[in-house]
Amino acid sequence: MAACGIPCSSALLAQGHRSAQAATAPVRIGHFQGLHRHCPSLPSVIAPFSALQSPRPSRCNGRRTLSNAIVAQAKSKYDYDLVIIGCGVGGHGAALHAVESGLKTAVIEGHDIGGTCVNRGCVPSKALLAASGRVRELQNGMHLKAMGIQVGSVSYERQPIADHAINLASTIQLNLKRSLEALGVDILKGSGKLVDNHTVKYSLPGRVDVGGTVTAKDIIIATGSVPFVPPGIPIDGKTVFTSDHALKLEWVPDWIAIIGSGYIGLEFSDVYTALGSEVTFIEAVDNLMPGFDKEIARLAQRLLINPRRIDYHTGVLATKVTPGVPGVKPVVVELTDFKTKEKVDELEVDAVLVATGRAPYTQGLNLAAIDAETDRRGFVPVGEQMHVLDKSGKPVPNVYCIGDANGKYMLAHAASAQGISAVENICGRSHTLNHLSVPAACFTHPEVSFVGLTEEAAREQAEKDGYKDKIAVTKTSFKANSKALAEKEGEGMAKMIYRKDTGEILGVHIIGLHAADLIHEASNAVATKQSVQDIKFNVHAHPTLSEVLDELFKAAHVETKAPGKVAFSGDKVKTPVTV
Numbered sequence: 001m002a003a004c005g006i007p008c009s010s011a012l013l014a015q016g017h018r019s020a021q022a023a024t025a026p027v028r029i030g031h032f033q034g035l036h037r038h039c040p041s042l043p044s045v046i047a048p049f050s051a052l053q054s055p056r057p058s059r060c061n062g063r064r065t066l067s068n069a070i071v072a073q074a075k076s077k078y079d080y081d082l083v084i085i086g087c088g089v090g091g092h093g094a095a096l097h098a099v100e101s102g103l104k105t106a107v108i109e110g111h112d113i114g115g116t117c118v119n120r121g122c123v124p125s126k127a128l129l130a131a132s133g134r135v136r137e138l139q140n141g142m143h144l145k146a147m148g149i150q151v152g153s154v155s156y157e158r159q160p161i162a163d164h165a166i167n168l169a170s171t172i173q174l175n176l177k178r179s180l181e182a183l184g185v186d187i188l189k190g191s192g193k194l195v196d197n198h199t200v201k202y203s204l205p206g207r208v209d210v211g212g213t214v215t216a217k218d219i220i221i222a223t224g225s226v227p228f229v230p231p232g233i234p235i236d237g238k239t240v241f242t243s244d245h246a247l248k249l250e251w252v253p254d255w256i257a258i259i260g261s262g263y264i265g266l267e268f269s270d271v272y273t274a275l276g277s278e279v280t281f282i283e284a285v286d287n288l289m290p291g292f293d294k295e296i297a298r299l300a301q302r303l304l305i306n307p308r309r310i311d312y313h314t315g316v317l318a319t320k321v322t323p324g325v326p327g328v329k330p331v332v333v334e335l336t337d338f339k340t341k342e343k344v345d346e347l348e349v350d351a352v353l354v355a356t357g358r359a360p361y362t363q364g365l366n367l368a369a370i371d372a373e374t375d376r377r378g379f380v381p382v383g384e385q386m387h388v389l390d391k392s393g394k395p396v397p398n399v400y401c402i403g404d405a406n407g408k409y410m411l412a413h414a415a416s417a418q419g420i421s422a423v424e425n426i427c428g429r430s431h432t433l434n435h436l437s438v439p440a441a442c443f444t445h446p447e448v449s450f451v452g453l454t455e456e457a458a459r460e461q462a463e464k465d466g467y468k469d470k471i472a473v474t475k476t477s478f479k480a481n482s483k484a485l486a487e488k489e490g491e492g493m494a495k496m497i498y499r500k501d502t503g504e505i506l507g508v509h510i511i512g513l514h515a516a517d518l519i520h521e522a523s524n525a526v527a528t529k530q531s532v533q534d535i536k537f538n539v540h541a542h543p544t545l546s547e548v549l550d551e552l553f554k555a556a557h558v559e560t561k562a563p564g565k566v567a568f569s570g571d572k573v574k575t576p577v578t579v
């Protein structure tokens, strides 16, 4: 567990293997935040951005304190103010903010606009979760009967569910591309490689008609990640596969082993069990969901694992997997004790999903050209303000790295927020993203979400910094919430870890209906440094699920009554590295 409480165990396990795996993986590349603001189908939403209404504006749109002479020089010397290598959600979010800030911007994209999130991640997985979630709900006769509803037998068609995910990804990919075009961002097709800290060469293998060299005042690297596959596990894409293949839902195995009980493993266990599969988790750590707050993980096990057709082996590694033939020959999985390294079991299943983390996609960038190198796992080292660090740990002028490629927090909205932060710094508006305020959610049924530290990490931090007797925890249950009860969805809890001397919110964790939406009141409070004694005066509509949080805040007891922003211990906490 990293200091921030964000899941990171797979990274520990993966050490030493990642770069090698990434080297053989195909180039991949997506954000809602940007999409909502800039979707071409929403012109009225775009309108407020001055960058759109004027001809190509000068650097940083008048907000930067550059003299006109410097601006003119900057404009004439380079092709662009900003070039972004990689156009996933991170690159896209950075590009939108750059245009808003008046920067002449280009993105270089080697595969598909939208990257992992849009094409092989968040978007298609949420489509599968939405469809399979309905199947689960309609098949839960007891639940429906409790509200006086009876349904006949419920069935589904696999291909239309798969098509829903594929079509959604295509639509959003197109929306992202159009939003960039509408904003005047040049989209350069090819794989980018640094020449120096102002120059990028780009090309597409096998295409002599595509490519070139561009110069820019600043460069952002946003090349993302690919699935990490441990050694000894050959991916055939049919019986042994990663999320890249699973999202296509080409078949629904009767029995599937999922290696890894992190985000991907959990979300796919939700999809597969709803569609009728039996699931076996193989988890290296001694407990399932090792990256989550322990109490939340225990309740998650009671809600998401135990009542379903799921069993599990913990404390074991899948050290060897032999692919099978669908319907003919099973996949064989060799299990090795994580601690003793002795072979302990062998499983025969229909399919294996490898969900053991993600590896950065950073090779081929030629970081040597800027006197930088990746760490041993392939991540690009960055400072607090997203500057790439050179071999001696100093910031490389004008080169930044955001998103999965730097490994700070491998989530779509974190990539986009880091992109916005980098652009702020490029524009001379010093900005540091507080990663402890970035929410995370797992979209199972019910959902799990959190922000900040787990209870364990908060206590560890407090012990180290000498305020361990100041840590307090409040908890509320969905069972007492009118809206949840009206929905017959009373299973779930929220917990908050805070400092009773200052009222600082250190972490909030939720499991229950719409937990992924509910977390934002807490994450925004952490971001704006609202204290518990302030937030407890917020008014929540009744009856809503948000009252679960209202009660949570009201249950907190703070020693000081002083309202307002306080000096938080989080101010001193360095941006956590989570992988």
Ligand SMILES: Cc1cc2nc3c(=O)[nH]c(=O)nc-3n(C[C@H](O)[C@H](O)[C@H](O)COP(=O)(O)OP(=O)(O)OC[C@H]3O[C@@H](n4cnc5c(N)ncnc54)[C@H](O)[C@@H]3O)c2cc1C
Binding pocket: 027, 028, 029, 030, 085, 086, 087, 088, 089, 090, 091, 108, 109, 110, 111, 112, 113, 114, 115, 116, 117, 118, 120, 121, 122, 123, 125, 190, 191, 192, 193, 222, 223, 224, 225, 226, 243, 264, 361, 364, 365, 402, 403, 404, 405, 409, 410, 411, 412, 413, 414, 415, 443
């Ligand atoms: C199954 C799955 C589900 C997920 N669900 C969620 C979720 O619900 N919520 C969430 O927040 N996160 C989710 N994630 C994580 C999220 O997808 C990533 O954190 C996010 O995509 C990272 O964005 P990025 O821009 O850093 O990288 P990417 O999205 O990987 O984009 C990088 C882009 O750079 C391009 N590229 C790479 N190298 C080069 C080069 N040299 N030149 C030019 N282009 C290059 C790639 O083609 C790619 O398009 C999920 C991930 C997976 C796998």
Ligand SMILES: NC(=O)c1ccc[n+]([C@@H]2O[C@H](COP(=O)([O-])OP(=O)(O)OC[C@H]3O[C@@H](n4cnc5c(N)ncnc54)[C@H](O)[C@@H]3O)[C@@H](O)[C@H]2O)c1
Binding pocket: 007, 008, 009, 010, 011, 013, 014, 230, 259, 260, 261, 262, 263, 264, 265, 267, 282, 283, 284, 285, 289, 290, 291, 316, 317, 318, 355, 356, 357, 358, 409, 410, 411, 440, 441, 442, 443
């Ligand atoms: N809803 C979301 O936000 C969402 C959804 C999916 C993915 N993601 C992102 O994608 C990334 C990858 O997800 P993930 O679930 O693959 O990674 P993860 O790091 O969340 O979980 C990987 C799990 O695999 C286990 N593991 C690693 N190697 C193993 C081995 N050899 N044998 C057995 N167990 C092993 C680890 O202990 C860990 O529990 C995450 O960083 C996450 O941020 C986010």
